[in-house]
Every structure is written in structure tokens, then in C-alpha cells.
Amino acid sequence: MHSFTQHLLKVGKRAAFKMANRPSSDMAAFREKLKASKHLVVLTGAGVSAESGVPTFRGAGGYWRTYKAQDLACPEAFQENPSLVWEFYHYRREVMASKFPNPAHHAIAECQKWMEKEGKKLVVITQNIDELHARADTKGVIELHGSLFKTRCTKCGNIEVNKDSPICEALRDKGAPDPDSKGANIPEKLLPRCGIPACGGLLRPHVVWFGESLESHILEKADTELDGCDLCLVVGTSSVVYPAAMFAPQVASRGVSVAEFNLETTPATQQLGGHGFFFSGPCGQSLPTALAPF
Numbered sequence: 264m265h266s267f268t269q270h271l272l273k274v275g276k277r278a279a280f281k282m283a284n285r286p287s288s289d290m291a292a293f294r295e296k297l298k299a300s301k302h303l304v305v306l307t308g309a310g311v312s313a314e315s316g317v318p319t320f321r322g323a324g325g326y327w328r329t330y331k332a333q334d335l336a337c338p339e340a341f342q343e344n345p346s347l348v349w350e351f352y353h354y355r356r357e358v359m360a361s362k363f364p365n366p367a368h369h370a371i372a373e374c375q376k377w378m379e380k381e382g383k384k385l386v387v388i389t390q391n392i393d394e395l396h397a398r399a400d401t402k403g404v405i406e407l408h409g410s411l412f413k414t415r416c417t418k419c420g421n422i423e424v425n426k427d428s429p430i431c432e433a434l435r436d437k438g439a440p441d442p443d444s445k446g447a448n449i450p451e452k453l454l455p456r457c458g459i460p461a462c463g464g465l466l467r468p469h470v471v472w473f474g475e476s477l478e479s480h481i482l483e484k485a486d487t488e489l490d491g492c493d494l495c496l497v498v499g500t501s502s503v504v505y506p507a508a509m510f511a512p513q514v515a516s517r518g519v520s521v522a523e524f525n526l527e528t529t530p531a532t533q534q535l536g537g538h539g540f541f542f543s544g545p546c547g548q549s550l551p552t553a554l555a556p557f
């Protein structure tokens with residue numbers, strides 16, 4: 264066979280393979296899967312809160328002053344300058360006072376309700392620490408990376424819910440995000456302290472920083488849901504942070520359909536396999552349609 268024809272055949276085969284492995288954007292086909300699902304996992308990232316006005320990590324809002332979130336969301340930064348890291352988290356806590364669940368959060372919460380009425384299960388596994396899923400009344404949210412509104416004592420390990428605004432007097436009116444804002448250099452003794460009298464240790468946000476392991480009981484809970492689900496949604500995540508980035512491919516490798524909702528394709532998109540779905544666009548618009556009751 265002429266080599267050019269051979270080449271065409273090879274290109275054609277590759278294209279056909281790619282086509283066969285390209286995720287579908289057929290909403291009716293997805294809705295058939297949703298109707299048959301008895302155990303749905305919804306994995307979310309910062310993109311699900313984007314339409315609530317909460318800055319994502321890698322978008323334009325991913326900066327605070329001249330820092331990338333990743334520069335401050337790590338133990339080394341807290342060790343070096345706890346005042347600066349507390350200003351960063353104080354700012355993000357205060358921002359949430361004017362942010363509310365958007366139609367994407369509500370669509371997921373409503374879907375959980377109507378699936379439960381049919382004796383079915385929907386579990387949210389989120390990378391976000393903004394608590395917007397819980398505020399939209401989704402139950403049993405698995406918070407992989409903790410919460411902005413929990414503190415952990417660096418001395419005695421005590422974990423508390425804390426929604427005080429400000430979390431301590433020294434942080435009042437601090438944390439301005441503009442690049443030329445100067446650090447407040449708050450003395451450590453005036454930063455949030457443990458409420459246990461015998462302790463008084465320095466508090467930290469109860470979140471998982473880069474380089475820190477996720478809590479094993481949380482990971483186990485997530486694994487149980489991922490191994491048991493018969494359908495999985497991946498909503499608003501760039502799928503670059505591990506171990507969360509492995510979850511959707513882990514489900515797809517079991518032959519279970521994974522539907523990705525994002526503005527753009529991600530490293531996960533290529534791993535959805537022939538039974539995957541990709542719905543492009545703002546999830547605040549696509550999810551209410553995709554998860555509407557039957």
C-alpha cells in the first residue's frame with residue numbers, strides 16, 4: 264500500500280480513536296445516566312464558587328497582595344510569618360460575609376434532596392474551604408481541605424468552629440488585598456490564641472496546606488464514596504492539585520461515567536474515557552439544567 268495512504272490510514276485511526284475517546288456533550292444521554300444513578304458523587308473546586316464572587320486560585324483573583332495563594336497556604340509561610348498568613352485567611356473569612364451560594368450550589372443541594380426522596384444518595388466532596396455547599400443546605404459535605412471557619416491549636420491540637428468577625432481584635436480592618444498593602448506584623452501573642460486556659464497556644468486555620476497530608480479519616484470517607492458511586496460529577500476544578508486531581512480518573516478507570524463541568528478542558532478531561540461527558544460553560548448555568556428533577 265502506498266506510504267501516503269498508510270500515513271492517512273494511521274492519522275485516520277488516531278483521529279477515530281480520539282473521537283471514540285472524546286467525552287460526550289450530549290445532555291440527554293447524561294440525564295439518562297443521572298436518572299439511573301443510585302449513588303452520585305459530586306467533586307467540586309473553586310470554580311463552583313466563582314459565580315458567587317469568590318476568587319478562584321488560578322484565575323485573575325488568584326492573587327492576594329503580591330502573593331499566589333500557594334505561597335501562603337503552606338506551613339513554611341506560617342512558620343516564617345504567622346501574622347501575614349493570618350491576614351490572608353482573615354481577609355478570605357471576611358470576604359465570605361458578602362458571598363452567597365450561587366445556582367450551582369443550589370442545584371447540587373436540590374438534587375441531593377430529590378435523590379434522597381427516591382432512596383438514592385448524593386455526596387459532595389469539595390476542595391473548597393468556603394462552606395458555601397453547607398450554606399446551600401447540602402448535607403454531609405466532605406471537606407477535603409478543611410474550612411475557613413475552623414481553627415486548630417498548634418499546641419494542643421484542639422479544633423473549634425470559629426465564625427467571629429474579626430477572629431481577634433488585632434486583625435480588625437487588616438488583610439487588605441491590594442498589592443501595595445504592607446504586612447501588619449502583628450505580634451504572635453495578639454494573633455488568635457487557644458481558648459483552653461491551660462493552653463493559650465497559637466491557633467492556625469484548620470485547613471490542609473500544600474505539603475501537608477489530608478486527614479486520613481477524611482481521605483477514607485472520600486475513597487469509600489468514590490469506590491461506591493455509579494456516576495461522578497467534577498465541577499469547577501483545574502484538576503492539578505493532588506490527591507483530589509486523581510479522584511475523577513480513579514472513578515473513570517472503573518468504567519463509571521464522569522461528567523466534567525468547566526469553562527475549559529483540564530488534565531482530567533483526557534482521562535474521562537469513552538463513557539465520559541464534558542459540559543463547557545459556567546456551572547451556575549449548566550448545573551441547574553443537568554441536575555433538574557425528573
Ligand code: BV8
Nearest residue numbers: 308309310313319320321390474476499500501504505546
Ligand atoms: C499532599 C486549602 C501528601 C488551603 C488547598 C511538592 C512538595 C509537596 C507537595 C507536593 C509537591 N508536588 C506536588 C505536591 C502535592 C501537592 C500538589 O498537588 N501540588 C500541586 C500544585 C502540584 N498537594 C499537596 O501538597 C496536598 N497534600 O499531597 O499530601 C504529601 C505530603 C508531603 C509531600 C508530598 C505529598 C495538599 C493539597 C491541598 C492544598 N490546599 N486548599 C487554602 O485554600 O488556603 S488547595 C487549593 O488549591 C484548593 O483547595 C484546591 O484544591 C486548589 C485549587 O484548585 P481548584 O479548586 O481547581 O481551583 P483553580 O482556581 O485551580 O481552578 C478553578 C477551575 O474552575 C478552573 O478549571 C476554571 O476553569 C474553573 N471555573 C472557573 N469559573 C467557573 C469554572 N468552572 C465552571 N463554572 C465557572 N463559573
Ligand code: ZN
Nearest residue numbers: 416419457462
Ligand atoms: Zn490549645
